[in-house]
Amino acid sequence: MRSLISAAKFSEFFLIASTLARVKAASNPIFESLQALVASTRAALVATDSVGLQKDAYFNEVPCVTMRGETEWMKTITHGWNRLWSEPAFQERRAITEYGGGQSAEKITDIIVRGLA
Numbered sequence: 001m002r003s004l005i006s007a008a009k010f011s012e013f014f015l016i017a018s019t020l021a022r023v024k025a026a027s028n029p030i031f032e033s034l035q036a037l038v039a040s041t042r043a044a045l046v047a048t049d050s051v052g053l054q055k056d057a058y059f060n061e062v063p064c065v066t067m068r069g070e071t072e073w074m075k076t077i078t079h080g081w082n083r084l085w086s087e088p089a090f091q092e093r094r095a096i097t098e099y100g101g102g103q104s105a106e107k108i109t110d111i112i113v114r115g116l117a
Contacts, residue, residue, distance in 0.1 A: 047085075054082055058099070063090060075099070 037056050040046050046057040046064040054073050057064035064082040076082035080093035 058082065058096065059102075063093075 033052070036050070036053055037060075040053060040056050040062055041060045043057075043062050046053060046062055047067055048054060048057075048064065049067045051072055054064050054066055054071060054076055058073075058076050058081045061081075063080075064076065065085055066082055067085045069084060069086065071077060071082065071084065073082065075096045075098060077084070078091065079096045080091040081096070083090050
C-alpha cells in the first residue's frame, strides 16, 4: 500500500495530535466544538471523521481530508475543499455558491430589526 503523505508532511499539514487531545479532554460539548473550530482556522489542512468539522474547514478556507469512506458533504469534494482519505488528490478548488456568501447573520439581523420596528 502506498503512502499518501510522508511523516514529515503529516506533522506540517495536519492538526497536531495534542490539539485534538485537548479538544477531546474538554467536558463541555459547546467548548469542544469551539476548540475544534479555532484549531481548524489555524490549520494548513484538517484531517477528520467529523461531519461538522468538514464543513467548518470549508468555511475557514482550509482543505480537509475526511478519514472515512464517504461524506455527507459531497459539494466539498466536488469543489476541491475536501477529499476522502482513499483519494490521491484534491479536485480544483472553487466556491460552493449553494452555501451562501457569508452574510446570513446580517440578513437575519435586518429581518429582526424590521420586524421590531
